[in-house]
Structure formats: structure tokens, C-alpha cells
Amino acid sequence: MDLSVRIGPGTLPNPVGVASGTFGYGSEYEKLIDLSIIGALYTKAVTPEARPGNATPRIIETAAGMINSIGLANNGLAGFKTAKIPYLRTLPCPAVVNVAGAKGDDYARVIEELADEDCIWGWEVNLSCPNVKTGGLALGTNPAEVEQLTARLRKLSSKPLIIKLTPNVTDITAIARAAEAGGADAVSCINTLVGMVIDTKALRPVLPGKTGGLSGPAIFPVGLAAVYRVAHAIKIPVVGLGGITEADHAVQYLLAGAYAIQIGTANFIDPTVHQKVLDGIREFAALHDLQTISDFHQFID
Amino acid sequence: MAHIVTSVLENRPVAQDYYELRLAWPSWAPAPQPGQFLTVRTVDGPVPLLRRPFAFSGFDRADSSARIIYQRRGHATTLMSAKRPFDPFDILAPLGNGFPDPSSGRRPILIAGGIGMGPMLFLAERLAQTPYPGILIIGARSAQYLPRVVLSHSVQTILCTDDGSAGRKGSAVDIAREEIRQEACAPELYLCGPHGMLAAGHELAEELDAPAWVSMEQTMGCAVGACMGCVVRVHGGEEYARVCTEGPVFDSRTIVWT
Ligand SMILES: Cc1cc2nc3c(=O)[nH]c(=O)nc-3n(C[C@H](O)[C@H](O)[C@H](O)COP(=O)(O)O)c2cc1C
Numbered sequence: 001m002d003l004s005v006r007i008g009p010g011t012l013p014n015p016v017g018v019a020s021g022t023f024g025y026g027s028e029y030e031k032l033i034d035l036s037i038i039g040a041l042y043t044k045a046v047t048p049e050a051r052p053g054n055a056t057p058r059i060i061e062t063a064a065g066m067i068n069s070i071g072l073a074n075n076g077l078a079g080f081k082t083a084k085i086p087y088l089r090t091l092p093c094p095a096v097v098n099v100a101g102a103k104g105d106d107y108a109r110v111i112e113e114l115a116d117e118d119c120i121w122g123w124e125v126n127l128s129c130p131n132v133k134t135g136g137l138a139l140g141t142n143p144a145e146v147e148q149l150t151a152r153l154r155k156l157s158s159k160p161l162i163i164k165l166t167p168n169v170t171d172i173t174a175i176a177r178a179a180e181a182g183g184a185d186a187v188s189c190i191n192t193l194v195g196m197v198i199d200t201k202a203l204r205p206v207l208p209g210k211t212g213g214l215s216g217p218a219i220f221p222v223g224l225a226a227v228y229r230v231a232h233a234i235k236i237p238v239v240g241l242g243g244i245t246e247a248d249h250a251v252q253y254l255l256a257g258a259y260a261i262q263i264g265t266a267n268f269i270d271p272t273v274h275q276k277v278l279d280g281i282r283e284f285a286a287l288h289d290l291q292t293i294s295d296f297h298q299f300i301d
Numbered sequence: 302m303a304h305i306v307t308s309v310l311e312n313r314p315v316a317q318d319y320y321e322l323r324l325a326w327p328s329w330a331p332a333p334q335p336g337q338f339l340t341v342r343t344v345d346g347p348v349p350l351l352r353r354p355f356a357f358s359g360f361d362r363a364d365s366s367a368r369i370i371y372q373r374r375g376h377a378t379t380l381m382s383a384k385r386p387f388d389p390f391d392i393l394a395p396l397g398n399g400f401p402d403p404s405s406g407r408r409p410i411l412i413a414g415g416i417g418m419g420p421m422l423f424l425a426e427r428l429a430q431t432p433y434p435g436i437l438i439i440g441a442r443s444a445q446y447l448p449r450v451v452l453s454h455s456v457q458t459i460l461c462t463d464d465g466s467a468g469r470k471g472s473a474v475d476i477a478r479e480e481i482r483q484e485a486c487a488p489e490l491y492l493c494g495p496h497g498m499l500a501a502g503h504e505l506a507e508e509l510d511a512p513a514w515v516s517m518e519q520t521m522g523c524a525v526g527a528c529m530g531c532v533v534r535v536h537g538g539e540e541y542a543r544v545c546t547e548g549p550v551f552d553s554r555t556i557v558w559t
Contacts, residue, residue: 022522059522
């Protein structure tokens with residue numbers, strides 16, 4: 001079977017990617033995982049300026065999930081260029097840079113300054129981070145703004161442009177349509193769900209920022225339903241993620257209409273998950289005699 | 302750092318709610334150093350979800366085994382306490398940076414509080430084989446929380462409890478202060494335990510103008526440096542450092558104590 005995935009002008013070798021913020025820039029995992037089997041590595045968010053990130057604790061485990069409040073901690077554009085780009089040049093899989101910021105200009109700056117880097121396969125625009133006060137989620141919940149910003153970023157680079165959607169909206173398909181209208185090559189969904197835990201002994205929220213982003217197995221059905229609805233609302237490809245820990249989850253995302261998937265929180269738990277998911281997709285395709293990823297889409301209307 | 306699927310050799314209680322788990326160590330895996338840790342996946346399913354970090358409490362090349370000491374207190378550690386010999390044990394290890402050797406001429410003072418005893422026992426055993434064995438001080442709330450583990454005779458050990466029910470009465474840091482005064486030595490401090498104890502150890506080190514190495518704790522996500530979850534505030538260029546990668550052992554002067 002042909003596992004490759006076309007997104008706009010680009011092609012990914014296989015549909016199994018690793019999600020932004022859960023895999024660093026790849027080097028952190030090179031001793032544990034054969035990076036050459038990864039379909040796409042979505043980097044930690046890059047913002048124009050370096051960000052130290054949020055106060056601690058930044059992580060709390062919940063039932064079958066975790067809530068994080070990292071706060072887009074990253075080295076900024078300058079640090080990314082000196083400390084991360086040289087490594088990305090050696091990466092045996094496509095690198096997608098996750099772009100974030102507080103306002104439209106920030107997103108534009110990151111893409112503009114990195115546009116000529118050959119080692120970058122494409123962009124994933126993070127219009128959905130719940131852990132910063134401005135930008136991210138705030139920008140990603142208004143269809144008109146999403147369309148406008150997508151159109152602006154579209155002009156800055158010919159590389160594949162993926163808009164990452166938040167599930168923290170009333171109608172995710174409205175945001176997906178806006179991204180499509182703005183000229184995106186694909187959308188990815190979902191980012192984390194806003195969540196909260198209160199320490200009843202200390203009488204305060206566990207996270208200093210009070211709320212954070214819920215990820216992991218607990219959000220799988222939410223992500224799947226979002227991908228199903230979005231895939232049936234737009235024509236550009238959808239990259240599905242949220243709660244994938246095994247091959248069956250990934251197959252469900254593909255059946256729901258996704259062209260590719262990303263593994264996030266499961267990276268923390270099982271270094272063999274990519275190989276298992278890839279094998280499982282191949283086995284499913286063989287069983288049902290599917291030749292391409294779009295053949296997965298014939299079963300569920 | 303490696304993904305190691307090994308098995309439990311022994312899992313026994315060593316104090317009230319404390320267990321020592323011995324696991325088989327494959328010959329191909331890098332040897333753990335005192336201060337380094339592992340993360341274990343306690344179940345196959347999604348609850349508990351994240352791997353749990355534990356510092357090594359010993360390593361024995363001769364019988365190819367490594368040890369950890371853990372306290373049973375939540376869901377994950379309760380599941381761990383039920384593990385039996387031959388049960389599979391799925392770990393990432395060895396992770397993080399271990400304790401450095403003492404600087405020349407300095408007497409190592411190892412201070413352990415509660416569950417912090419694990420890495421201090423490991424370090425004490427290691428230093429016992431060197432020309433600078435040092436003193437190991439283990440503090441606990443009361444007698445039943447002191448570990449029943451056998452140490453080499455060459456490790457000079459002082460036990461103390463907050464309530465005086467065993468050993469000397471007082472905190473491990475206070476006992477360390479007395480010992481250092483009595484010996485009139487130039488010490489180098491090594492600490493693992495609750496945050497308050499580490500902060501007190503740092504103050505003692507400042508008083509004595511001595512170096513102190515502290516093993517820090519923070520809730521962890523990936524444990525390999527990718528997620529930026531397990532940070533602590535530090536002085537210097539960066540505002541935060543990752544416990545899993547820059548630590549868990551830090552020079553106490555780099556930590557922002559709060
Ligand atoms: C610790 C952590 C950090 C994250 N950082 C980012 C980020 O920088 N940019 C982004 O777009 N998504 C980020 N995410 C969201 C993930 O990429 C993903 O959308 C989400 O976790 C759902 O997938 P999962 O359930 O497989 O983890 C982060 C998630 C986690 C757990």
C-alpha cells in the first residue's frame with residue numbers, strides 16, 4: 001500500500017507524526033526511537049522572542065489524561081536558528097515548525113524569518129494554545145480573524161501551511177472553513193481542551209495559571225468527533241490528533257476522514273507507539289485491501 | 302538513556318510504607334550512577350497514565366541488578382507495591398545527572414530525609430569504596446520510617462528522628478550541623494529529601510561557605526527533556542532548568558529557594 005500523504009505542495013512519507021510540544025525537536029528522543037519511521041515531526045512552538053514559560057507546577061495527571069500549562073516555553077527565533085536548525089538539518093524525517101505568538105505579526109515574523117530554511121518541510125500554525133494570555137486560543141476562536149491571518153501567512157511561504165485548531169469553541173467547523181478560505185493546505189485538530197484541578201487541602205487550583213490543557217487518552221473521543229465533523233466540512237486534508245495511544249485509535253481517525261495523525265502525550269509513555277501505530281495501519285489496510293490513505297474514507301459517511 | 306523492558310527480582314518493605322524494589326539490569330544497558338533516576342510505566346492501560354520517576358538506591362554489577370526505594374502513597378505506588386518477582390518492569394533509564402565527586406580535601410556529608418534516602422544510600426555505598434567515605438545522616442519523622450537496609454560497615458551512618466523515637470532527636474540538617482562542628486572539617490553537602498530540608502541544607506552550606514548538591518523534584522512529563530514540564534527556577538541566564546535533563550542534581554546556589 002502507498003502510505004504517503006499529500007498536503008498542498010508537499011508529501012509526507014507516512015501518516016504517523018509526533019505532536020508539537022511532546023517531542024521537543026527530535027534530539028531528545030533519538031536514543032529511544034528510530035526517528036526515520038516518523039511521518040512528520042511537529043516541533044515545540046516557536047515564538048519570535050524567547051519565552052521562559054509558566055510558573056510551576058506545569059503538569060498534573062488526571063483520569064486517563066494530563067493537564068499541562070507549559071506556556072510555550074521556547075528559545076525564540078534567534079535561539080531556534082542557532083540551537084535547533086542545525087539539528088533539524090540532520091533529521092531523517094520531515095520537520096514541521098509549530099508557529100505561535102501573541103499577535104498576527106508574531107506568526108508572520110516566525111514564518112518570514114524561517115521561510116528559506118530547506119530543512120523545514122512546512123508550518124503548523126498554533127491558533128489554539130490555551131496556556132498563554134494573548135494570542136493562541138484568543139486568535140483561533142474567531143473565524144474572520146483566522147481567515148485573515150491564514151491569508152496573510154499564506155503569502156509568506158510556499159511550504160505546506162497547516163492551521164492547528166482548538167476544540168474550545170462552539171463550532172470547530174466554522175474555524176476550519178475559515179482556514180480553508182484563507183488558503184491553508186490542511187488543518188490539524190485537536191489541540192488540548194481547557195481543564196482544571198483544585199487542591200482541596202490547599203484550597204487553590206493545582207496549576208498557578210488555574211487552568212491548563214487536557215491531553216491524553218481521555219480526550220480521544222472528543223478529538224475523533226472533531227476530526228469527523230471537520231473532515232466532512234472542508235475539502236483540504238485534516239490531520240487528526242488527541243489521545244492516540246494505540247493503532248486502533250489512529251485507524252479510527254483515518255476512518256473518520258483524517259489523512260494523517262499525530263501522537264502526543266503517548267510519546268511520554270511508550271517509545272514503541274509509533275512503530276505499533278504504523279504497523280497497525282498497514283495491517284488494517286491489508287485486511288481491507290486499501291491502496292491509499294483516502295481509501296480509509298469510504299466507510300463512514 | 303534507554304528503554305529497558307526488564308523484570309522484578311525482589312520487592313520488599315524496608316520501613317513503614319517504604320519498599321525496596323530490585324530489578325534485573327541487562328548487561329547492555331548503561332550503569333546508573335548515584336543521583337540518576339528511572340521512570341517506570343506501572344500499568345499497560347491509561348490509569349495511571351504517566352511514567353513515575355524514582356531515583357536509584359543501588360546498583361550491583363556483579364549480580365546485574367539495580368534498586369529503587371519508593372513510598373506507597375498513591376495509585377501508582379500502590380500498584381508497584383504489588384509487583385512480584387518475574388513481573389515485567391518497563392523503564393526509561395538511566396536518566397538525568399548524578400552527584401559529582403567531592404572536591405579534594407572536603408568531607409562528604411550525605412543528608413537524607415524521608416524518601417530521599419534512596420540516592421543517599423547509593424552514594425554512600427559508592428563513596429565507601431573511595432578515600433573519602435564521608436558520613437551518612439538519615440532523618441525520618443519517627444522510628445517506623447527509618448529504613449531497614451544493610452549498609453557496608455565502612456559507611457558511617459547516623460540515624461535521627463523528628464520525635465526522638467529512634468536515633469538522635471532532631472532534623473537531619475541540624476544533626477549535620479552538629480557533626481560538622483564537632484569534626485571541624487571542610488564539608489561538602491549532598492542532600493535528597495523534602496523541599497524544606499533541601500532549602501535548610503542550602504542555608505547550612507552558605508553558613509559554612511561549603512558546596513552543596515541537592516536532588517530536586519518536580520512533576521514530570523516526558524523525563525527526557527522534551528516537554529519542559531519538570532522545571533525549577535534557577536539563577537543565571539535561563540529562568541528555569543529542567544529537573545530531568547539539567548538535574549535532578551543541582552548546585553544548591555543555582556536554585557531560587559522559595
Ligand atoms: C506538554 C505538552 C506541550 C504542548 N505544547 C504544544 C505546543 O507548543 N504547540 C501546540 O500546537 N500544541 C502543543 N501541545 C498540544 C499537543 O500537540 C496535542 O495537540 C495535544 O496534546 C493532544 O494530543 P495528545 O492527546 O495525543 O497529547 C502540547 C501538549 C502537551 C501535553
